[in-house]
Amino acid sequence: xxxxxxxxxxxxxxxxxxxxxxxxxxxxxxxxxxxxxxxxxxxxxxxxxxxxxxxxxxxxxxxxxxxxxxxxxxxxxxxxxxxxxxxxxxxxxxxxxxxxxxxxxxxxxxxxxxxxxxxxxxxxxxxxxxxxxxxxxxxxxxxxxxxxxxxxxxxxxxxxxxxxxxxxxxxx
Numbered sequence: 001x002x003x004x005x006x007x008x009x010x011x012x013x014x015x016x017x018x019x020x021x022x023x024x025x026x027x028x029x030x031x032x033x034x035x036x037x038x039x040x041x042x043x044x045x046x047x048x049x050x051x052x053x054x055x056x057x058x059x060x061x062x063x064x065x066x067x068x069x070x071x072x073x074x075x076x077x078x079x080x081x082x083x084x085x086x087x088x089x090x091x092x093x094x095x096x097x098x099x100x101x102x103x104x105x106x107x108x109x110x111x112x113x114x115x116x117x118x119x120x121x122x123x124x125x126x127x128x129x130x131x132x133x134x135x136x137x138x139x140x141x142x143x144x145x146x147x148x149x150x151x152x153x154x155x156x157x158x159x160x161x162x163x164x165x166x167x168x169x170x171x172x
Contacts, residue, residue, distance in 0.1 A: 005126035005149075007083030007104065008133070009056035012048055013117040014041065018060055019067035020094065024076045036076035054081035057121045061087065061112045065094020078103045084123045086111050086130055086141070099148055102156035106130065108141030125152070 022044055028036045041048045058077070064087040065073065074097040077085070084104040088111060098105045104125045111130055115121055119134040128143035144152070154160035 005104075006122065006124045007055055007057060008120070008122040009053065009083055011115045011117060011119040011121045011132075012041075012045070012052060012056060012058045012082075013112070013115055014044060014058065014060040014064070015112075016061035016088075017063045017066055018044065020065055020070040020073035020091075021067055023065070023073035024070055028076075029070075029072065033072070033075040033079040036072065037079035040076050040080050049080065052080045052082060055083040056081070057123055058082050058085045059087065059111055059115050059121070060085070062089045064088075064090050065097075066091040071097050071100075074098050074101050074103055084125060086123055088112050099151050100157040102152055102154070102159070104152055106141045106144070108139050110139055111141070114139050125149075 023040050024036050025039055025043065028039045038049050074094065078101060084106065085098065086106045086108055088109060089107055090105065095105065106123060106125055106128055108130055114130065114137050115132050119132050122131045122133055125144065126149060128141040129138060130141060131138045150165065151157055151160050154163055
């Protein structure tokens, strides 16, 4: 359950149109999320799965998580320990899949130009801000709705439904 909306760590920067196939290559599709994490984005940056640390921030350009819509891609990314994902714009399916598993994300126009790979960044999901601590520059993103914040706080869609705080759900 997320109680802290602020994440700070190393920035891992990726470009536009990164497909879910780059997050979870075909040869790892039948492994556990923890096993898949060892291969996440390795074709784009071989150091990422080896050096990513809990709390680090992934920053990308437009259309991050496009193509096949592999739901396992978000689980593998979350298993790396990444604190949050910030992009200019997400593929809608990837965006929904992140929220459903409780992986914090933020859309922020201009974020790709604001950071460099390796910068120290701080993201506040609730306030929808990103601050590049290396340069001192700051950016306002699109704030998530209260419903989406509630889903993230619960840890994803299933925990939200089980909590009984979702309209129309029943606690069992």
